[in-house]
Amino acid sequence: MTAVTLRRRAYFGLALFFCSTLPGADLFQTPVFIASESGYHTFRIPAIVATQKGTLLAFAEGRKRGTSDTGDIDLVLKRSLNLGRGWEPLQIVADDGPNTIGNPCPVLDRSTGTVWLPLTRNLGEDSEDEILARTGKGTREVWITKSDDDGVTWSKPIDITAAVKRAEWTWYATGPGCGIQLSAGRLLIPCDHAVEATQVRRSHVIFSDDHGATWRLGGVLDDLTNECQAVELADGAVMLNMRSYHGKNRRAVATSKDGGLTWSAVALDDVLIEPVCQASFLRYSRKTEKKVRSKDRIVFANPASTRREKMTVRLSYDEGKTWPVEQVLHEGPSAYSSLVVLASDDIGCLYERGTKKPYETITYARFNLRWLTDAKDSP
Numbered sequence: 001m002t003a004v005t006l007r008r009r010a011y012f013g014l015a016l017f018f019c020s021t022l023p024g025a026d027l028f029q030t031p032v033f034i035a036s037e038s039g040y041h042t043f044r045i046p047a048i049v050a051t052q053k054g055t056l057l058a059f060a061e062g063r064k065r066g067t068s069d070t071g072d073i074d075l076v077l078k079r080s081l082n083l084g085r086g087w088e089p090l091q092i093v094a095d096d097g098p099n100t101i102g103n104p105c106p107v108l109d110r111s112t113g114t115v116w117l118p119l120t121r122n123l124g125e126d127s128e129d130e131i132l133a134r135t136g137k138g139t140r141e142v143w144i145t146k147s148d149d150d151g152v153t154w155s156k157p158i159d160i161t162a163a164v165k166r167a168e169w170t171w172y173a174t175g176p177g178c179g180i181q182l183s184a185g186r187l188l189i190p191c192d193h194a195v196e197a198t199q200v201r202r203s204h205v206i207f208s209d210d211h212g213a214t215w216r217l218g219g220v221l222d223d224l225t226n227e228c229q230a231v232e233l234a235d236g237a238v239m240l241n242m243r244s245y246h247g248k249n250r251r252a253v254a255t256s257k258d259g260g261l262t263w264s265a266v267a268l269d270d271v272l273i274e275p276v277c278q279a280s281f282l283r284y285s286r287k288t289e290k291k292v293r294s295k296d297r298i299v300f301a302n303p304a305s306t307r308r309e310k311m312t313v314r315l316s317y318d319e320g321k322t323w324p325v326e327q328v329l330h331e332g333p334s335a336y337s338s339l340v341v342l343a344s345d346d347i348g349c350l351y352e353r354g355t356k357k358p359y360e361t362i363t364y365a366r367f368n369l370r371w372l373t374d375a376k377d378s379p
Contacts, residue, residue: 032362044063048338049108057115058077058087102176114148120143120174128171140173141165203242204219204221226243234286251302271323272300299315310328313327333355345379347367
């Protein structure tokens with residue numbers, strides 16, 4: 001990656017709360033990234049992770065010229081030291097001049113405290129259609145950076161394309177959202193790609209078994225799948241929840257019993273309606289945990305509609321088989337999201353939200369199980 005700069009960017013003032021509820025209430029929301037601020041036309045593609053110390057790292061694509069996926073796009077970050085009540089000034093994690101840097105998908109290595117951040121890079125002048133057709137000047141590349149100090153500084157991004165991208169693949173995306181660390185220690189990053197000639201889209205995963213020193217390509221899913229997120233199930237299997245192009249407006253799911261090397265056939269979840277959009281999917285708790293919140297719970301968030309609107313959080317008690325609990329965070333325009341479990345046992349959701357269009361802000365919502373379950377469940 002040429003001329004990548006790693007620096008902090010000043011941004012004055014903390015965002016104001018949308019809600020008047022005080023911190024500690026069942027639900028509050030605040031904008032973290034607001035369109036037209038800090039020299040960026042639009043912020044898109046949220047991703048959030050909690051560090052070993054509990055610091056929240058909220059990532060986004062800072063799009064300089066417009067809402068397009070193409071052009072001068074930087075990877076930006078804001079940190080919160082108080083569970084999202086306030087956010088530090090915006091900093092730039094990676095800037096490649098006029099080119100496109102994006103698709104953040106952070107993962108915490110619990111054994112080392114390192115936060116790894118896979119991302120993608122392409123020439124700003126190449127559109128997605130040109131990359132798909134191989135008519136552009138370049139192609140989509142996969143890079144990775146890391147932070148060992150809670151996101152204050154980041155290493156120079158390293159190109160891992162050769163290790164994780166097949167020759168016949170054109171488009172490529174890491175996440176977006178977050179990766180996971182399996183119980184065995186494997187770092188697993190959900191991804192997707194398109195295949196040359198047919199341009200068919202598929203989900204896949206990449207992984208590291210040596211704490212991020214090297215990365216390898218894992219299993220590839222069935223056709224018509226796309227942006228995805230992963231959860232380790234109680235029995236050790238991994239479930240992938242995917243954006244679907246099956247024409248049914250339903251999320252696609254599959255499981256792996258070997259840590260993501262091979263996958264079951266893809267099935268559609270009839271409950272999880274979608275407008276063909278990214279979604280977030282995260283384990284909240286396990287019943288084997290020796291703590292007060294011990295119970296098998298998985299959370300899911302997406303715009304639960306055939307349009308990009310109605311950001312909804314759901315809860316499953318049976319490892320994603322059913323989703324008996326749901327609450328709406330925002331009835332209006334909304335799109336991509338990223339979930340995080342906080343040190344306080346609350347849940348955070350960083351999501352695209354607006355009044356006329358989904359991309360007016362990237363908002364952080366913090367809520368607890370009491371709010372999510374109408375006080376029927378609380379750790």
